[in-house]
Amino acid sequence: MKRICIIGAGNIGSRHLQGLKKITSPLSITVFDPSAESLSTARQRYDQIPSSLNHEINFLQTMEDLPKNIDLAIIATSSNVRRKVTEELLKNSTVKYLILEKILFQKAQDYKAIKKQIKKKKIKAWVNFSMRIMPFYQKIKEQLRSKKIHLIVSGSQWGLVTNAVHFIDFIAFLTDCYDFTIDTKGLNSKPIESKRPGFLELIGTLNIHFKNGSFGSLTCYPSGDSPYIIEVLSETYRCISKESEKKAWISQSKNGWKWTETETNLPFQSGLTNIVAEKIFKNGTCGLASYDEASKIHLTLLNQLHKFLNKSAAKKFTLYPFT
Numbered sequence: 573m574k575r576i577c578i579i580g581a582g583n584i585g586s587r588h589l590q591g592l593k594k595i596t597s598p599l600s601i602t603v604f605d606p607s608a609e610s611l612s613t614a615r616q617r618y619d620q621i622p623s624s625l626n627h628e629i630n631f632l633q634t635m636e637d638l639p640k641n642i643d644l645a646i647i648a649t650s651s652n653v654r655r656k657v658t659e660e661l662l663k664n665s666t667v668k669y670l671i672l673e674k675i676l677f678q679k680a681q682d683y684k685a686i687k688k689q690i691k692k693k694k695i696k697a698w699v700n701f702s703m704r705i706m707p708f709y710q711k712i713k714e715q716l717r718s719k720k721i722h723l724i725v726s727g728s729q730w731g732l733v734t735n736a737v738h739f740i741d742f743i744a745f746l747t748d749c750y751d752f753t754i755d756t757k758g759l760n761s762k763p764i765e766s767k768r769p770g771f772l773e774l775i776g777t778l779n780i781h782f783k784n785g786s787f788g789s790l791t792c793y794p795s796g797d798s799p800y801i802i803e804v805l806s807e808t809y810r811c812i813s814k815e816s817e818k819k820a821w822i823s824q825s826k827n828g829w830k831w832t833e834t835e836t837n838l839p840f841q842s843g844l845t846n847i848v849a850e851k852i853f854k855n856g857t858c859g860l861a862s863y864d865e866a867s868k869i870h871l872t873l874l875n876q877l878h879k880f881l882n883k884s885a886a887k888k889f890t891l892y893p894f895t
Contacts, residue, residue, distance in 0.1 A: 573598050573628070574643045574853060577665075579657050581605035581614035581631075584673055584841060585648035589614055591845025593621040600628040604635055621842070635660050644669045644849055650768065651675045651895040655682040662689050669852050670697040671860065674737050676870050678891040683867045690863060698858060699866030701741040702844055705859045708820070708836045709742070712804055712811060715824070718748045719806050720785040727800030731767070732774050732792035733877065733894045740780055740869050741861055743788050746804070750868060751783035754876035761884045763893075764794065772893040774877070 576592060578585050581603050592601055605611050611631045618629070632638065638661065645667045649657055655677050661667065670690065676699065677683055690697045703709045723743050725735075744750045758777030766773045780788035802813040810829075813820040815838055823831045851858040861869075874892045882888050 573600050575600045575602070575639050575641060576849065577602045577604065577638055577642050577645045577661075579604050579635075579645065579647045579661060580649035580673075581607070581610040582648065582650075585646070586610075586614040586617045587841035588646050588648055588845045589618050590621045590842035591847075592849065593618055593623050593627065594843075594846040595627075595849060596625065598625055598627060600639070602630045602632060602638055604632045604638060606633055608633065635664065638665055640665055642667045644671070644852060646670075646845075647672045649673070650771070651678050651892070652770070655679075655686060658686055659689065662693060662695075667693070667695055669856075670695050670863075671848070672697065672699050672863070672866075674699055674701070674866070674870070675734060675874070675892070675894050676866065678893070680871060680875065683871060687863065687867065696852075696856065697863040698860035699863060701738055701745075701861045701866065702841065703738055703742045704745045704861060705844060705848065706838055708813075708838060709745075712809075713746050715809050716746055716804075716806055718746070719808070721746055722786070722803075722805040723788040724791075724803040724805070725789070725801070726791040726793075726798065728793040728796045728798040730792055730800050732776075732778060732790060734766070734773070736778055736790055736873060737866075737869055739788060739790055740873060741866065743780065743782060743786055744865070744869065745861075747782065747784055747786050749782050749784040749786060750865065752872060753781050754873055755779035755781065756876060756880040758791075759880060760794070761880075763881060766895065768895055771895045772881075 576599055578588055589603060603614055615631060642665050645661060647654055647658055723739060725739055759774050760776040763772040763774055775792050775794045777789060777791045799814060800816060804811040808825040810823040811820055813836060818836050820834050820836050821831050822834060823829045848858045878889060878892055
């Protein structure tokens, strides 16, 4: 029986838990969160998912009670505590596979510290950039075949920084290019409060220039109801995706640029975690970005945003205030 632990039972952690319930082989699942309220919500969401199996499941408020041997751990906390709980987990338990949520950490040294731990303990680790493993977006990669692309994302109040790492990784995934620079000239110099208390967000336009000529433009409007739209463009391919409608429109040179409408059927996290976990247990890999790949993307972005914030901040930021 595989042992799986979820650290952090908030919104995303509880969705991972729902996904695990869909696995068709028996599991021993442990969920840790210091908040009794979060654990209660996670339990309720777990009970909403039908299953023919009765997995073993435990909900804990202290990390000392976690299993000593863990096959897969999922760290779904906020960025401000992720290093601490990851180090505590790896100190007290032997972990074979590890998945971390983004944004990873709030300090540059945290990335190196956790990398050192992962390497020392020979843990296979990934970061949950989920666009990589969604069938619709995988089909786009097949069509593009690593060509130079433009990615344009726009909409109102969609969380620019917290989602920017997803889209930068998406471009890297589509083009197999990980070298890029960040242009912050289009951002509003004044940060806003994040939807998550204690963290900040930015509005405006963030531009990303890749070494292979690919380009990303991410625009977040501070108000209004402008729809959240993703466009992928190349010299032979165009795609406009409206995730809220689960639809996309595709046009290709080989078809005379005729537009066709298609269903995207993008799965929620609760429909992905089971697939990822089963692939890991079967093959030792899962299609998500490796820790090293994701760290490079995080640090290139966050270091530039940190400099941008401190240009106009009365009180200088000593960390990345994002999650």
